[in-house]
Amino acid sequence: MEEKNSKYILGFEKPLVELENKIQELKNLSEKEGIDLKEDIQRLKDRLRRLEENTFKNLTPWQRVQLARHPARPKTLTIVELIFDEWIELHGDRLCSDDQAIVAGLGKINEHRLVWIGHQKGESIKENLSRNFGMAHPEGYRKAKRIMSLAEKFHLPVVSFIDTPGAYPGIEAEERGQAEAIASNLEKMSQLKSPILVIIIGEGGSGGALGIGVGDRVLMLENAIYSVISPEGCAAILWKDQSKVEEAAAALKLTAQDLLKLNIIDGIIPEPRGGAHRDVEQTASNIKRAILREIETLKAIPLEELLIRRKIKYRTMGKPRGEVDE
């Protein structure tokens, strides 16, 4: 993990990584030569801590976009592996194929049996090619829909992990009805007779994210993003200028903090300092805690009431506060 992380260093992570390397160097030196460098190491560690605090206390929206897209950020299957006591993956949409960009299956956390679905980005270039960088074709959405029907039939709650740049914009995807696949999922999820918990773990890329993202509760990891268009796309349309991505990222209000204020999401799951990729296990454990809390609450609500609440949640979505009439 250590090695993989260091392969991808974001611009604003650089000073931190340099300091970390220096600390490691001193440690090695002290071990090898038998010199006591404890004080120096401690001083550098303190400095690192302060630097981390300063860097991550006030991240800009664009910096969060970069963290949300970090290649070493934990992905759906990594999280599933870490938080479920037992789990299996299920495959295929029964219509055309098995889309590798969306994964789904069954799992158990403590006494809770769950259905899980999620976008899956690859851990390597090779895997990313087979996962299509987490950009699903219609088959992915239809697989998710099939597994959701299963959840409904067996009265299991659904946990959906969102992490996609968007639904794949390709010829076959269009011909096989990308728009229909997403629209049909929105309709299905808004009426699904099972509790649904949505967690945006990385990139929430527009309709491709929403296609498995309608639920009773929607949470975001601290540095995840959720947007109707990528900052790059927005900058191109608005200013015809790719260098304006930072402004676009800010204008789109795509951070978890902004979306909580806008009443679009229900909560934020904290990440370890420096971002989810700096401590994957800690991240998974935070997610697990949130899932247990939410699922217990959702399961306690009678189904009929749950569906009414979900309906009201989406009916009032986006209305300025104070204008909510239900």
Added chain:
Amino acid sequence: MGWFQKTYNRIKKGKKKIDVPDGLWTKCTNCSEIIYNKTLDENFRVCPKCGYHFYIGAWKRIEITLDEGSFIQYNSSLPSVNPLNFPGYEEKLKKGKGKTGLDEAILIGEGKIEGKQVAIAVTDFGFMGGSMGLVMGERIVFIADKAAEKNIPLIIISGSGGGARMHEGVVSLMQMAKVASAIGEFKSKGGLYISVLTNPTMGGAMASFASIGDIIIAEPGALLGFAGPRVIKQTIKQQMPKGFQRSESLIKHGMIDMVVERAKIRPTLNKLLDFLVF
């Protein structure tokens, strides 16, 4: 041969330059036929020579779809907001209003088709590309609820090439879930929803209300899809097949029920209402 070719080219180039004075005549976008505007209007703004379907606004759409004088507009005073304080959004709204005379990219209400009462919504490509923001979301919910309450069919005629409206960020994205939820509820109560697709309907509109009709009808030659052709071209870096994302391609791939020319939409709707409801 060189000089001969040149002359030919020059003539051809010159021919293209003919300017058509505004008001009286329109040049067909597809076949370049010069059409007398009165003829074009009488033909539902469809080129009499090649059948190209020109843009028509939401009010015109109401006029050619419903029985004369039967339309009652709803929810016309819902103000547009700028939930993200997005730069330049207010000016865009103002421009859309000026261009279409509408207050938003959608018109909703009730009316009759051959005496049959229906709830109807029409989105207008002329207003910010017919894109969906909060107001469109609210209005579609309003009309779906109204249709459910009165137990009448719902018809939405889409001209929404703009998809989800960027200027409202995730708020606009959430409208997709909002309208799918309301229409889904209406359908689950037994309501008939007919979606009529016109040029162009894309993105967030196509991936929500436009695609979940019990019956889906499209006008000929309409551009319909999820991702815009430019985005696809950039992604796959190759040419798109001929007729890609057009109505005729969608019906071939099983995505829509019928391709119906504009003049026949009203009688087709009437027939469907007759078969399924009245």
